[in-house]
Amino acid sequence: MASRSASVLRAAARAAPRAAPAIRTPARSYSVLARVAVAAPSSPLKRVSPLGATRGVKTLDFAGTKEVVYERADWPLPKLQDYFKNDTLALIGYGSQGHGQGLNLRDNGINVIVGVRKDGESWRQAIEDGWVPGETLFPIEEAINRGTIIMNLLSDAAQSSTWPTIQPLLKPSQTLYFSHGFSVVFAEDTKVIPPKDMDVILVAPKGSGRTVRTLFKEGRGINSSIAVYQDVTGKAQEKAIALGIAVGSGYLYETTFEKEVYSDLYGERGVLMGGIQGMFRAQYEVLRANGHSPSEAFNETVEEATQSLFPLIGQHGMDYMYAACSTTARRGALDWAPIFEKANKPVFEALYKSVRDGTETRKSLEWNSRKTYREDLKKELEEIDSQEIWRAGKTVRSLRPDAK
Numbered sequence: 301m302a303s304r305s306a307s308v309l310r311a312a313a314r315a316a317p318r319a320a321p322a323i324r325t326p327a328r329s330y331s332v333l334a335r336v337a338v339a340a341p342s343s344p345l346k347r348v349s350p351l352g353a354t355r356g357v358k359t360l361d362f363a364g365t366k367e368v369v370y371e372r373a374d375w376p377l378p379k380l381q382d383y384f385k386n387d388t389l390a391l392i393g394y395g396s397q398g399h400g401q402g403l404n405l406r407d408n409g410i411n412v413i414v415g416v417r418k419d420g421e422s423w424r425q426a427i428e429d430g431w432v433p434g435e436t437l438f439p440i441e442e443a444i445n446r447g448t449i450i451m452n453l454l455s456d457a458a459q460s461s462t463w464p465t466i467q468p469l470l471k472p473s474q475t476l477y478f479s480h481g482f483s484v485v486f487a488e489d490t491k492v493i494p495p496k497d498m499d500v501i502l503v504a505p506k507g508s509g510r511t512v513r514t515l516f517k518e519g520r521g522i523n524s525s526i527a528v529y530q531d532v533t534g535k536a537q538e539k540a541i542a543l544g545i546a547v548g549s550g551y552l553y554e555t556t557f558e559k560e561v562y563s564d565l566y567g568e569r570g571v572l573m574g575g576i577q578g579m580f581r582a583q584y585e586v587l588r589a590n591g592h593s594p595s596e597a598f599n600e601t602v603e604e605a606t607q608s609l610f611p612l613i614g615q616h617g618m619d620y621m622y623a624a625c626s627t628t629a630r631r632g633a634l635d636w637a638p639i640f641e642k643a644n645k646p647v648f649e650a651l652y653k654s655v656r657d658g659t660e661t662r663k664s665l666e667w668n669s670r671k672t673y674r675e676d677l678k679k680e681l682e683e684i685d686s687q688e689i690w691r692a693g694k695t696v697r698s699l700r701p702d703a704k
């Protein structure tokens with residue numbers, strides 16, 4: 301551990317004082333390679349590559365735990381197209397995921413149709429994206445009748461409320477696909493109980509449907525988890541993998557429906573969305589209460605995080621970000637990190653419990669089943685938007701040279 305931090309610190313010390321391009325210094329890769337070399341001999345599996353650099357090696361070492369992964373490289377486009385040559389993918393729902401997964405499937409040359417409520421917002425959106433009524437765009441029931449793989453990408457609340465009409469349409473020859481474990485795992489609340497005679501699988505992109513699309517267009521790919529709930533044909537797992545790649549994923553990791561929904565509901569309420577808004581706001585408010593200007597408070601809280609330090613975590617890890625900051629910052633952050641961890645842990649524990657016991661699911665179903673759910677959510681988002689921190693953010697962002 302000590303030598304690991306030391307080598308990272310040395311690498312960043314070389315990189316940090318210079319401008320941004322120095323971040324790409326090879327010194328970092330060498331220090332990673334050195335670490336891997338130290339870690340590898342203890343591994344019982346010779347073929348394990350902690351770097352994941354070798355294509356075709358399927359079991360990777362994630363910090364000491366071996367996990368199977370599937371990569372896009374194993375599914376070249378002709379193989380993918382051949383795999384689905386007799387299928388019609390019926391994508392039900394055209395929200396964020398429907399849009400991203402649907403357009404990626406279409407660009408991948410897979411036979412895909414969209415099913416949404418006629419003349420709703422999604423119907424309009426789908427037409428705008430080039431889906432053609434009567435050819436590739438149908439009312440939900442008709443799309444299900446035409447499909448071999450039924451991809452249920454309605455809102456989680458709508459998956460529950462529409463189930464009484466969808467369930468009788470399903471046939472044993474069809475595969476039922478979700479991007480969330482929600483409906484099936486919390487069946488007591490959602491009443492979604494798939495027929496026993498069909499394959500039921502999941503591909504859950506670990507990011508917004510918008511990113512599913514933009515990463516794909518950039519030639520990159522979102523990471524997704526895959527799971528099998530029912531395997532009637534013996535092919536369910538393989539179908540999940542092929543679909544995961546077909547919708548634009550770069551790599552896939554294995555999970556279960558239960559683990560997916562627990563971790564997903566937890567993550568989005570925690571660090572990914574709820575936690576970060578709470579943390580940003582608390583820091584900002586204390587700065588303001590102590591006489592700092594909005595621009596200073598925003599820059600020191602959100603702008604520096606999203607524009608400078610967090611991307612460094614994304615690119616090379618937390619240790620690298622620390623090492624790229626001053627010794628003063630490092631000392632203080634090292635001291636305060638455990639204090640924040642201790643303060644936050646009980647909140648995360650309460651959150652996980654609330655997810656696990658179905659409280660979060662019931663709340664989501666209740667709120668998002670209301671006729672006014674769109675306007676209600678919009679109103680609450682507008683409240684966030686009107687907070688001083690985010691109003692100040694608009695001006696700060698407008699000052700970025702590339703915003704002009």
Ligand SMILES: NC(=O)C1=CN([C@@H]2O[C@H](COP(=O)(O)OP(=O)(O)OC[C@H]3O[C@@H](n4cnc5c(N)ncnc54)[C@H](OP(=O)(O)O)[C@@H]3O)[C@@H](O)[C@H]2O)C=CC1
Binds near residue numbers: 452455505509
């Ligand atoms: N958003 C994301 O990035 C992610 C989502 N997921 C999962 O993917 C699935 C889809 O989520 P997302 O893409 O966000 O979609 P939304 O939750 O935004 O749902 C939108 C779709 O649901 C339809 N819908 C809503 N109510 C009804 C109803 N009563 N009857 C018929 N259709 C209805 C809408 O149609 P209309 O326009 O006609 O109202 C629209 O097509 C969910 O299981 C979600 O948890 C997984 C990973 C990330």
Ligand SMILES: CC(=O)[C@](C)(O)C(=O)O
Binds near residue numbers: 564568
């Ligand atoms: C984007 C995503 O993966 C979330 C946050 O879990 C969701 O939108 O449900």
Ligand SMILES: [Mg+2]
Binds near residue numbers: 564568
């Ligand atoms: Mg989610």
Ligand SMILES: [Mg+2]
Binds near residue numbers: 505506507564568
């Ligand atoms: Mg998610």
